[in-house]
Amino acid sequence: xxxxxxxxxxxxxxxxxxxxxxxxxxxxxxxxxxxxxxxxxxxxxxxxxxxxxxxxxxxxxxxxxxxxxxxxxxxxxxxxxxxxxxxxxxxxxxxxxxxxxxxxxxxxxxxxxxxxxxxxxxxxxxxxxxxxxxxxxxxxxxxxxxxxxxxxxxxxxxxxxxxxxxxxxxxxxxxxxxxxxxxxxxxxxxxxxxxxxxxxxxxx
Numbered sequence: 001x002x003x004x005x006x007x008x009x010x011x012x013x014x015x016x017x018x019x020x021x022x023x024x025x026x027x028x029x030x031x032x033x034x035x036x037x038x039x040x041x042x043x044x045x046x047x048x049x050x051x052x053x054x055x056x057x058x059x060x061x062x063x064x065x066x067x068x069x070x071x072x073x074x075x076x077x078x079x080x081x082x083x084x085x086x087x088x089x090x091x092x093x094x095x096x097x098x099x100x101x102x103x104x105x106x107x108x109x110x111x112x113x114x115x116x117x118x119x120x121x122x123x124x125x126x127x128x129x130x131x132x133x134x135x136x137x138x139x140x141x142x143x144x145x146x147x148x149x150x151x152x153x154x155x156x157x158x159x160x161x162x163x164x165x166x167x168x169x170x171x172x173x174x175x176x177x178x179x180x181x182x183x184x185x186x187x188x189x190x191x192x193x194x195x196x197x198x199x200x201x202x203x204x
Contacts, residue, residue, distance in 0.1 A: 118151060119142050
């Protein structure tokens with residue numbers, strides 16, 4: 001009997017010891033490591049080893065790599081702004097917000113993800129913009145814009161088609177081109193509202 005009680009207490013002792021003997025899990029903050037996964041040296045840490053020529057070369061490499069990445073990003077942003085300005089110049093009366101909205105619609109309805117729209121996709125874009133033109137008119141305009149007659153239009157053809165869908169009256173945009181501006185202005189207005197204002201307008 002005494003042997004059994006002793007065995008029970010021994011087992012319980014091991015049970016209660018188990019969590020204490022486990023190796024603790026350590027979590028490190030992300031800022032404690034560099035982008036390459038190396039630990040960041042603390043300001044109080046004393047570097048007992050002098051920096052070798054190899055260490056200097058590695059530091060110089062990463063420094064130049066960071067500078068090159070920053071330069072590439074700046075050039076990419078500049079090219080994007082420049083290309084947007086050129087598109088705006090091609091379509092007088094449209095602004096960057098309108099063109100950005102049309103680009104988002106183009107990507108949204110590009111169901112084949114091939115950078116082109118078919119006639120059904122184009123019709124879906126017109127429906128989302130609130131266009132009420134007939135199916136015959138849409139088909140006629142789409143066929144005229146499809147210069148290579150392959151049943152698809154590219155983004156550039158799409159912009160020209162939407163812009164020239166309705167004949168402008170002098171310098172004033174009409175029809176679908178003017179509707180694109182109205183839709184973009186509404187989207188910009190809503191995006192500038194706070195959550196409380198959106199609730200007040202009943203947008204949720």
